[in-house]
Amino acid sequence: MIVTVGTDLVHVPALAEQLADRASAFAAKTFTEAEMAYAHGASSGRPERHLAARFAAKEATLKAFDHAAALRRVEPPSIELTSIEVLRDERGRPSLALHDAAARFAEHLGVERAQVSLSHDGDYALAFVSLSLAKAAP
């Protein structure tokens, strides 16, 4: 098993500025409807923190993909951010769902498991992502 990792730190006020219009093109090309619904319905009353953590998770995933691409000696494709989705279970644990180009690239790389951890406090939100790949390329 090979594991690659990615991390990203997001300044919450900077992201909030870009999300001032909830129906903006930036929001639509970055977050899924389920991510927007969770963030805006969260009991914290601070949707921007949850969205910043999800944005960090998407960027962290791209970094982990890039490390995996280097290991496999393949060129990473262009991956739209909505194809990397953060889900959560009934206890609040986050997980990654990969769709479209992200799912295809994960299959191409031999990714067997993708894991994510999020944190947010004050003006910053953080994500760590790990990708577990089969030792041999598919």
Ligand SMILES: CC(C)(COP(=O)(O)OP(=O)(O)OC[C@H]1O[C@@H](n2cnc3c(N)ncnc32)[C@H](O)[C@@H]1OP(=O)(O)O)[C@@H](O)C(=O)NCCC(=O)NCCS
């Ligand atoms: C799980 C726990 C430690 C998270 O602490 P926290 O200070 O609220 O977490 P942060 O503010 O740093 O990060 C929040 C993120 O943690 C993640 N998170 C929440 N509950 C989680 C859990 N049970 N396991 C893993 N991650 C969790 C979520 O992604 C959340 O972000 P989101 O709401 O935007 O999705 C805390 O809720 C807790 O102590 N819960 C009760 C005990 C428990 O469930 N323990 C599990 C370990 S055995």
